[in-house]
Each structure stands twice: as C-alpha cells, then as structure tokens.
Amino acid sequence: MQFDPFVIPFNIGLYFILIYAVVRSVRWFTDLSRPDKLRLQRGFFGKAFGQSIKEIFMESLIHRKILKSNFRLGYMHMSLAFGWFLLILFGTIEADFFGEKHLNPPYKAIFFKFFNPDHGRYGFEAAYSFWMDLILAFILSGLLLAVIKRFSSGVVGMKKTTKLKPLDRIALTSLWLIFPSRLLAESFTSGAYGTGSFLTGPLGSALALFLPAQQMAYPFWWLYSLSLGTFFILLPLTRYMHIPTELFLIFARNSGISTGDQAGAFTEMQTYSCSSCGMCIDACQLNFSAGITSIQGAYLLKGIRNNENVSEIAFNCLMCGRCDFKCPVGIELTPIRMIRRRTGETEPVKTTIWKKYLPDRHGLAPAKANGKTSYSFLPREKPVKADVIYFAGCMTHLTPAIKNSMVKILDAAGVNFNFIDSSGGVCCGRPLMLAGQDREARELINFNSQLIWKSGAHTLVTSCPICYKVFRESYYLDVEVLHHSQYIKMLIDDGSLKLNFLRKKVAYHTPCDLGRGSGVYDEPKDVLSHVARLQKTNFEDENSLCCGGSLGNMKISFHDRNKIARDAAAELTRGNPDMLATSCPLCKKTLAAATGTHVADLAEIVAEAIAPSVSKKNINDPLIRIREPQRVI
C-alpha cells in the first residue's frame, strides 16, 4: 500500500506549518536591526551554532531547567517534547529500513503501522517495535500527567496553572488526542494482524476479543491524522507557536542579541516563545503572598500576542526579576515589561483570524513629547572637588542612620570624599523610568551627570541599589560606580578600615536591584561575614525575595505590599537571627515595618563594628580625634 486518503489532513497540516515557519522566520530576520542581523549571521556560521544546537537539545527537548526545579513538571514537558521527537526520529528510521523503499514521504513514517501492518513479528523487527512502543508509553505517561495537571495543578508540584483561551483549548485537545488515537489505531491494527509489542500487542488482542479490530482501526487512523492536522493548523494561533519560535530565539540569543529598550523583532520572538508553562506564576510573590494571579509574565505576553491593552498588567509588577531567572525559555520578562510601560496604554485591536496568522509587527508608539521641560526649577549647583563622591539617594535620606553610618565609615577610613546630596539631592531618575517616563528621567539624569562630571571624582559611591543600577546602566559617566557594600569591601581589603567582630547572628536579604538587577551578590555577604556570623536563608542570591516595597509597582495597594513584606520577613527570619541585614534603604524601611527582628543596613552594622584607633599618632592628632570619637565598650 502506498497511499490512503486518511493521510491528507496530516499532510496539509505538516506542509502548512513548515511553510509557515519559514515565512515567519524570514519576517523576523528582516525585522531585525542591521547590527542584529550581522550578529545573527555571524552566530549562525560560528561558534554559537554548536552552542545553540546543544541548548535546543537540552532545553527544548529535555527541558533541563524545569527538570532541575520541578521534576514532575519537567518530566511532563520532557516526555511530550523529547518523546515526540524520538517517535518521529525512530519512526523515520523505521520507515526507511523496514519500509518498501528508502526516502519515504513523512506520512509513511508517522503512519508506518498502517502501511506495514505485518511488521515486527520476529527478531530485530520485534525489538524495534518494542522500542517504538516504549517511546509511545513514555509520551503517554507524560500526557497522563498533563491531563491531571489541567484539573489539579498541585499534582505536578505547581500552585497555579495558566488559564487558557478557547483556541488554546481546541489545540490542547487535539494535542491530547494525538497519542491516545495513535495508541488505539496501532493496537487495533496489531490486534487484527497479531503483531505489536508489549503495549500495542496485548491491548490489540484484548480489544480484538470483543471488537472487530480490522474495521475499528481505520477510523482511529483517521482520528490520528485529523488531530495531527488540526494541531498543526492551529499552532500559529495558540501558545504552541513557542515550538518553532523557540528554536529561532535560541539561535538569536546565542548570537548575542538582547532585548534592549526598544520593541522589535527580538521582543516579538520572545513574546511568541512563551509556552505559558506557568513557572513565572509560581515564582511571583504577587501570586503567593498577595494572591494577585492575573499579571504575571505569561499573561503579559499573552496579552501582547492578542493585541490587548496590557498597561494594567505591565504596571502591576514589582520588577523584582524573579521570573526572569525562573523562566525555562530564558525570556527577558522584565525588559519587555519596561518597554510596555514606555508604550503606555494602547487601544485593544480586534483582528480577524486570518490576520492572526501574520500579525502586524509589534511597533512602538512614538515617545510622548510635550516640549516643555518639567524640572526647570533645578538649581545650577557648583560642586566641590573630591576624589570620591557619595550619593546617598532619596531613600537613604528617609533612613538617616544609613547615611550617618556611611559618613562615619568614610571618615574612619580617611577617604577624601564629598557628600554630594547631603542636603537632599535630586532623584536618580530610575523611579521615573520604572513609571515609563523616560523623557522626564533623562532630564534628571542630565542634571546629576553634570554634577558628577564637574566634581572631577573617580569613584561614585551610592547607598541605594536603585540609584546604583541606573548610574551603571543609563548614565554616561567616566567614574567607577560602586555600591557602598562594594566600597566597604574595598576599604576592608586594602586595610584602611579596621573592624571588630560583633557576636551576632545575621541573616542577609539581597535587594532585587542589587542582586538580580546588577549582579552584586557576594560583596555584601563578604563584608557581613567579616563583622558578624552570617546565617544562610532559604532565599539566597538569584532566588532572593523582594521586600514588597519596590518602586516598580505602581498599582499595588498598601495592604498587599504589607502582605508581601510580612511573608518575606517571616521567611528571612526563620533561623531566628539577631539582626536582619540588607543593603538597600527601601528594603530596610519596608522590612522593619513587617518584622519584630531588628533590621539594619550593612553600613550600620559596619559602622558599629569600627575598631577604635589605638595608635599613638592617631590619638595625638586632634583632627582625627574629632572625626572619630572613641567608643567605650
């Protein structure tokens, strides 16, 4: 037998999706900016190629990242993706070796059993059928988990699973139907011919006992082909578009393309690469502390895909970046959210189903410009020349203990510094950027930049991670920007700061903008372990919690903020530390209100530990004595 009409739906679907994937890929490539195109070309014919292939195998098929964090969920994804891949691969080999001729059309491999019902009785053929049955069983076990997960997500260790649109449901059903219908079709055929291995064989002969196997097989082959065809045709409209997109995304990312601050082809690729697996929902503190379950990354991307007005979702986020590190596809959710914040409100667009297959490019509305400057009242200050300038930041001015401690530390280390905003400076601009108002932020950035340039300093120390992040990323400065934890570590390392050891247990909370936002994890801990006993918490480094006070969220209520802060504080103080340390004034302020444990900034702890200078020279030097009062212990 060479052909049967039932393969037509499958063929239509397959060729459609192949052509579609090529068209979309070409469109993405042409939409990339010129440097990005060059990067991709270089990446494709260079070292990045091997890396990408490896990543596709490890992440898209094996789902290593999900397996690591949640074995059952990872197994579910792996069995479906890797199992299906194996089924296609070995099916093709099977059709090539055991079929009538070599180089068959794809349908011969997929429906091999139908065209070769007598295959697999003895010897090597039987062993091969066993292997094929094993793969099918592997997929079916994952499918069983998937079905259970849809009704009770706790089974695979997920607290929440994503809500679906009607089209997603149809596609999901057709996906679910593919493998059971294959099982039944193969079983009936095996039952009729007395072939089949451990799965299809016994099931086939059992069914053949009370059903006419020969006649029953044919409808199930039709069902198998139809569900495959439906799935392929619907794929571009649903979340399953992530399957082809992810491959392209991995190549693009490994070639060195990143989101940046403009919407474009790469953002669009990331939008379509989201499989709505729900890992971001589980990672989100708004979900597990405050019970807000409609704003997570998966929903943001879904909203963007459907041309909805996502401004409400975009602004209701702490921007803590936990989801970025949890996303198994590696989608940069926080930068995408920032882009949407800049776009602001958009009109929801109604599109036809045909339009959805080739959607409009996700363009950006031009920046809202109203010509007038908002901050013309800012004075033209004349800065004092100094080697090191200390920028406390707005939040530090609300927690004077931190800035006083910093002044004490810098004095004790004998640093020639200038406290640039000692009388309350201008905001660094990041809060405005987080609110999507870049033009206004630029004005503040220009003001502060001039102040810093004119001071002629070579080092800028700041106490606030929010300021630290924006100084590093959005300012064009030729000074070294350091967070105070880094600077204190430097002072300790070069011996200019002598510290006592405090007999205290300290738990350290990594602020979002310092840790995940800027990659400073170790310096604060090194400093702390220098002066106190550092206690481990369950939320270290990339997994650290947000205190809830984040300026990123514009919408969250006071009540919900408190819930997050209390939960975070309770988790961090689980080991009953004497003190909860952090290195962000905002975290300090938020956590202090949420826990009975004493919360202190790293600078305060270090200032407390400063050893009184004992050398004769210092005691005789009146200047130093004024600067550094002797502590009576």
Next chain:
Amino acid sequence: MEKFGFTLLKERHINYDANDRSIAEYIDSREPSFRLCIECGCCAATCTTGNYTHFSLRELQIFLKRGENDLVRENIKKCMLCGKCILVCPRGVNTRNVVMLAREAFQKNVKNAV
C-alpha cells in the same frame, strides 16, 4: 444679600457647581486609596522636589478634590516619582499612582480638547 461690611475674598470662593471634578473622579475610580488622604502633609514634608521649589502633594490633592485643576496641571509635572511619600504616608495612599494618574488624566483631557 445684606451688606454687613464683610465680604468673601474672591480667591476663597470654591464653586463646586462650576469646578470640574472629572480629574479627581478619574483618579478616584482607578486608585481608591486617593480617598484615604487626611491632608496631614507628610508627603509634602519629605518631598524631594519640595526641597527645591514650591511643590506640595497635599496641596495638589486638595485642589484636585475641589476641582481647581489649573494649579495642579502646572505643578504635577514637577514630581520626580521618587516614592518617599509612599513610605511616609500614614494612611497608605499610593501617592505615586495618584501623580501618574493625574498626569495621564490631564494628557487625555488635552487630547480631547484638540
């Protein structure tokens, strides 16, 4: 009206019939905590902008609620959204969002007029 020799100063009139409270209602419907303000002035006391120029969120909230929008329209742009006011607010008003929504409302109004 009887003349007692006393008059109300013109600038002390609040004419709720003539004033446009749509901006306040726009904010109120989207940020309910706007209602909680007791006009204590903590926000104005800690304000980064208030350090440099005459800017008081307390004042602006009062004017918004009265519907006297002209002064607010001029001044609301001065805010740097630094967020200190949220932390000091004893009533838990989401002040940053109030400012954002006020800006948004004025921008939309301008669009409608054009």
